[in-house]
Structure formats: structure tokens, C-alpha cells
Amino acid sequence: MALRVAILDDYQHVALTCADWSTVEKRISIDVFSDTIHDEDLLVQRLEAYHIICTMRERTKFTSKLLDRLPNLRLITTTGMRNQGIDIDFAKSKGIIVSGTGSGGNSTLEHIWALILSVARNIAVDDANIKSGSPLWQTSIPVGLSGKTLGLIGVGRLGSQTAKVAKAFNMRVIGWSPNLTPERASQAEVEFVRSKKQLLQQSDIVSLHLVLSQTTHHILSAGDIAIMKPSALLINTSRGPLIDEAALIDAVKKKSISGAGLDVYDLEPLPLEHPLRKIPGITLTPHTGYVNDSNYKVFWSETVENIAGFLNGTPRRELA
Structure with a gap:
């Protein structure tokens, strides 16, 4: 009997x-699912019969x-070589292979x-204004980047x-993170600042480039956002919970910062009635930072290779 495979969260219907x-x-x-389920009991109902799950x-x-609660599961594949959404150690203890x-x-x-350019130049606002049939032509003044200060919270590969x-x-x-040193900042040709407060006070645009962990959760709190310039823009393409979401919403509503560009959220997909969907000063994208045709080709081609390796008894790209 053929092993059953579930492909999850194929939003664009392109995995196959x-x-x-x-x-x-x-x-x-193979069964393909395009929706995301957060309720554990419903997930178990959907997935308990499958031997291989592609995430x-x-x-x-x-x-x-x-x-x-998934007794038949023998292999999980994930796109990318890191997935904090999978308890890899527990999976291994259950004899479940995890491949990336x-x-x-x-x-x-x-x-x-x-996102930086869209927010700075009001692309989403202008696009909506033109398409709405408004008689108003130019309605805002874009922010010029030359001479402005970009503050990077996290100066790893992407930050650099x-x-x-x-x-x-x-x-x-300029750059800061809990673990950034002057030497590493210099290697990235980034000016080192010694505190988060200094970075937030000096930056015209703040962009986050950190891994989410217990120590980085809400690394931008309400108090931190309050330090930022009223003209500042905030960009997050890393993970939603790095920022206190409610505080960000409040800050943009009150115009204590000028705006934000977000690709990540506390809960994804973003609920239909979420207040972020209703704020003109925030430009939103649906966590597509890692999504393009080149990435997807590698993701899914190597997923097939991982399944083939498992079926042949030679698992590939196992995650530690």
C-alpha cells in the first residue's frame, strides 16, 4: 500500500x-491542503492517517x-534548513525523521x-488612491532615503x-542587537551603537533582522516604540512577535511614528477582522519575504528528493 503524504499550507497551489x-x-x-489550521484537535483529525507530512x-x-497524537507519522519535510515550528528533538525521540x-x-x-521603498514612497497609499477614482492626484510627500539613518536590529547575514x-x-x-560586537559591526560596514535606545532615537527607518526566541520576544516594546522619532518608519520581515503588535498599532494610530511595513504577524494568516488590516499607515504583505519562483523551485525539488531518500532508506538533509 502506498504511503500517504500530506502537503500543508500550499497557499498558491504550486507544490505539485x-x-x-x-x-x-x-x-x-498525495493530498494537498491550502488552508492553515491552528486548532490541534482539527489538525489531528486531518493528519493522523498520514505517514509523511510536507510543511x-x-x-x-x-x-x-x-x-x-500522530501515530503513523514517519517523516516531516520542511522548506528551508531551520523550522522553529517543529519540535525536532521530540520528533527524533518518536522515530520521526525531519528533513529540510x-x-x-x-x-x-x-x-x-x-517594503522599505513602498512605505517610504507611499506606494500602497498612492495605488489605492488612484484606483479608487479619487480626483486628488498627488496626496503625500515621499520620504527621501539619501542622508537618512537606517537602524538595523540584528546584523547577521540579512542585516549585512x-x-x-x-x-x-x-x-x-547603524546597528545593534543583544549580541552584536563592534568587531562584527565593522565587518558588516555598519556603525555600532551601544544600546537599543540609541539606535531607536537616531534612526529614520528601523528594520528587524533577528531570530525569534524567549530573549527576543517583544524586543520592541511599547516603551521602545515611544522612543522612536515621530517621522520614523518601522520594517519587520523577521517574525511578528519581535514587536509588541498592540503597541505598534497604537503608535501608528496616534502618529507617534509615521508608519510601518510588515510581512510577519503574531498569528498567520492574519485574521480577517484584525485591526492591522484597517490602518492606512501600515503597509502589509502576506509573509512573502521568502517567496519567489527561485526559492519555490529549490524548496519543492529538494522536498521530492527528501521523500525519495526516505523511501529508499537513505534520509537526506536531516535537521539536527
Whole structure:
């Protein structure tokens, strides 16, 4: 009997067309789901019959409690080589293999700058105004980037790449994180500042580039946002809970900061009645920072390779 495979959270319905599944399709039975379920009992009902589950990033979380209720599960594949939504240690203790994939291109870097430029130049606002049939033509003044200060909270790989692009716009780039040293900042050609407060006070645009953990949860609190310039813009393409979401909403409503660009949220997909959907000063994208054709080709091609390896008894790209 063919093993049952569930492909989860395929929002764009492309998992089966972005890769050649012919090497495994005769040995497995595939079901594709395009919606995300957060309720554990409903997830168990959906997934308990499957032997292999293919996940897209961290859209569906696999906690130890959920894994304990999936008796047939033998392999989880995830796109990318890191997925904090999966309790990998517990999975291993249950004999469940977890395999990841590589990625392709500079999707997230491109998206960071797409958001910065969209917010700074009021692209979403102007687009909506023109399409609404408003008789008003130019309704706002874009923010020029030259000479402005970009503050990076986190200066790892993405932060460093973001800094290089900023230099092309003749921006000053400063950086801070809980673990950033002057030496690492210098290597990234970023000006080191010694405190989060200094960075927030000096920055015209703040962009977050941190991994979410217990120590970085709400690293931007209501008090931190209050320190920012009234003209400042806030960009988050990392993880939603890095920012106190309610405080951000309040700050933009009260115009204590000028605006924000968000690709990540506390709960995804963003609920239909969520207040973020109703605030003109915040530009939203649906967590597409890592999404492009190059990435998807690698994601799904290597997912097929991981399934084939598992079926042949030689698992590939196992996550530690």
C-alpha cells in the first residue's frame, strides 16, 4: 500500500507544479491542503492517517503534543534548513525523521527593500488612491532615503546585505542587537551603537533582522516604540512577535511614528477582522519575504528528493 503524504499550507497551489514528482508519485498517495489550521484537535483529525507530512516553513506548528497524537507519522519535510515550528528533538525521540531543503536567490533581501521603498514612497497609499477614482492626484510627500539613518536590529547575514543596499542610497547605517560586537559591526560596514535606545532615537527607518526566541520576544516594546522619532518608519520581515503588535498599532494610530511595513504577524494568516488590516499607515504583505519562483523551485525539488531518500532508506538533509 502506498504511503500517504500530506502537503500543508500550499497557499498558491504550486507544490505539485514547482517540481517533478514522477520519481516518487507511484509509491505515495498525495493530498494537498491550502488552508492553515491552528486548532490541534482539527489538525489531528486531518493528519493522523498520514505517514509523511510536507510543511511550508512555519505555517503549521508541530509541537510535542501534536506529534504525540500522530501515530503513523514517519517523516516531516520542511522548506528551508531551520523550522522553529517543529519540535525536532521530540520528533527524533518518536522515530520521526525531519528533513529540510536549501533555498535559492535573494528573496528576503529583495522583499525587505520592496517594503522599505513602498512605505517610504507611499506606494500602497498612492495605488489605492488612484484606483479608487479619487480626483486628488498627488496626496503625500515621499520620504527621501539619501542622508537618512537606517537602524538595523540584528546584523547577521540579512542585516549585512541590507546594509550594503542602503549604502547605494547614500544612507547612514547603524546597528545593534543583544549580541552584536563592534568587531562584527565593522565587518558588516555598519556603525555600532551601544544600546537599543540609541539606535531607536537616531534612526529614520528601523528594520528587524533577528531570530525569534524567549530573549527576543517583544524586543520592541511599547516603551521602545515611544522612543522612536515621530517621522520614523518601522520594517519587520523577521517574525511578528519581535514587536509588541498592540503597541505598534497604537503608535501608528496616534502618529507617534509615521508608519510601518510588515510581512510577519503574531498569528498567520492574519485574521480577517484584525485591526492591522484597517490602518492606512501600515503597509502589509502576506509573509512573502521568502517567496519567489527561485526559492519555490529549490524548496519543492529538494522536498521530492527528501521523500525519495526516505523511501529508499537513505534520509537526506536531516535537521539536527
